[in-house]
Amino acid sequence: MRELRIAAVGDVHLDESLRGRYRERLDDIGEHADVLLLAGDLTRHGTLEEAGVVADEFRDLPVPVIAVLGNHDHHSNHPAEIAAMLNDAGIKVLHDDATVLDVDGVRLGVVGGKGFGGGYAGKCASDFGEPEIKAFIGHTKRIAERWRVALKELEADRRIVLSHYSPVKDTLSGEPLEIYPFLGSYLLAEAADAEGADLVIHGHAHAGTEKGVTPGGIRVRNVALPVLGRAYGVYCL
Amino acid sequence: MEAPQYVAARVQRALAEDERTNELGIRVDVRGEQLFLRGQVTGNERRLLIADVAREAAPGLTVRNEITVIDVRGPGEEERL
Numbered sequence: 500m501r502e503l504r505i506a507a508v509g510d511v512h513l514d515e516s517l518r519g520r521y522r523e524r525l526d527d528i529g530e531h532a533d534v535l536l537l538a539g540d541l542t543r544h545g546t547l548e549e550a551g552v553v554a555d556e557f558r559d560l561p562v563p564v565i566a567v568l569g570n571h572d573h574h575s576n577h578p579a580e581i582a583a584m585l586n587d588a589g590i591k592v593l594h595d596d597a598t599v600l601d602v603d604g605v606r607l608g609v610v611g612g613k614g615f616g617g618g619y620a621g622k623c624a625s626d627f628g629e630p631e632i633k634a635f636i637g638h639t640k641r642i643a644e645r646w647r648v649a650l651k652e653l654e655a656d657r658r659i660v661l662s663h664y665s666p667v668k669d670t671l672s673g674e675p676l677e678i679y680p681f682l683g684s685y686l687l688a689e690a691a692d693a694e695g696a697d698l699v700i701h702g703h704a705h706a707g708t709e710k711g712v713t714p715g716g717i718r719v720r721n722v723a724l725p726v727l728g729r730a731y732g733v734y735c736l
Numbered sequence: 737m738e739a740p741q742y743v744a745a746r747v748q749r750a751l752a753e754d755e756r757t758n759e760l761g762i763r764v765d766v767r768g769e770q771l772f773l774r775g776q777v778t779g780n781e782r783r784l785l786i787a788d789v790a791r792e793a794a795p796g797l798t799v800r801n802e803i804t805v806i807d808v809r810g811p812g813e814e815e816r817l
């Protein structure tokens with residue numbers, strides 16, 4: 500089976516002032532990668548104007564583009580409109596579901612969505628107490644369950660989980676410990692480990708580190724732009 | 737006098753909540769009369785805006801803008817997993 504080259508970046512946080520600046524780094528992406536994954540926080544405030552910049556920066560590339568949204572893309576309460584604008588530009592936006600691409604006969608399956616927080620095993624919020632806390636952790640639990648089902652049903656040769664929030668602590672190293680519960684949740688990793696995947700991609704932790712692994716041994720890569728310090732990471736499966 | 741921790745927390749919240757910035761990833765430290773900003777952004781315009789918002793949230797302090805602008809080039813080396 501042919502090797503797949505996965506390009507990935509998150510947290511590009513585009514707005515009008517950055518129009519065209521990211522695009523110029525993507526011209527030769529077809530020479531480096533078979534697909535581009537965008538790990539959320541594509542905009543700064545989640546406005547439709549900023550989403551227009553994102554659509555223009557990533558449309559008509561020589562490789563397919565698959566994205567999830569991040570917390571910034573939700574800030575103006577227009578996530579559905581933003582997703583629709585990106586879809587119109589040919590960018591497939593995942594919302595706790597799956598997509599399968601055919602790359603020269605190799606089926607690449609990608610499952611994912613924004614994800615959410617809650618913290619990591621033994622040091623996390625639980626479904627107990629005030630309704631506000633239950634709503635917080637309940638959001639993460641429902642997302643993780645949808646990913647687990649999507650992974651279970653996925654028929655593909657290579658399997659990737661694409662998230663904005665982090666499924667593991669490893670890739671948060673460099674962030675203050677106190678904010679870990681807002682950076683991700685182990686429930687996301689648990690879903691991936693339960694059904695199996697070859698790689699987990701996430702963003703959100705701008706001060707974290709690139710490389711980690713889930714408790715079950717799946718490689719995790721934090722592709723937040725400030726972490727990578729390069730236009731995108733390329734991972735070969 | 738207001739404790740420096742509260743000033744730093746107010747600036748950090750302003751950076752996150754002010755719609756000119758909505759910046760969550762900047763470290764803010766207050767030492768005496770100085771306010772230090774550290775982190776990474778992708779453009780100089782954004783770097784200057786962050787300092788403006790910080791200055792408004794903490795008038796009277798000298799803002800030391802130590803935020804770096806990252807200039808992202810090329811994809812770098814690929815990794816085989």
Ligand SMILES: [Fe+2]
Binds near residue numbers: 510512540571703705
């Ligand atoms: Fe971000």
Ligand SMILES: [Fe+2]
Binds near residue numbers: 540570571663704
């Ligand atoms: Fe984020």
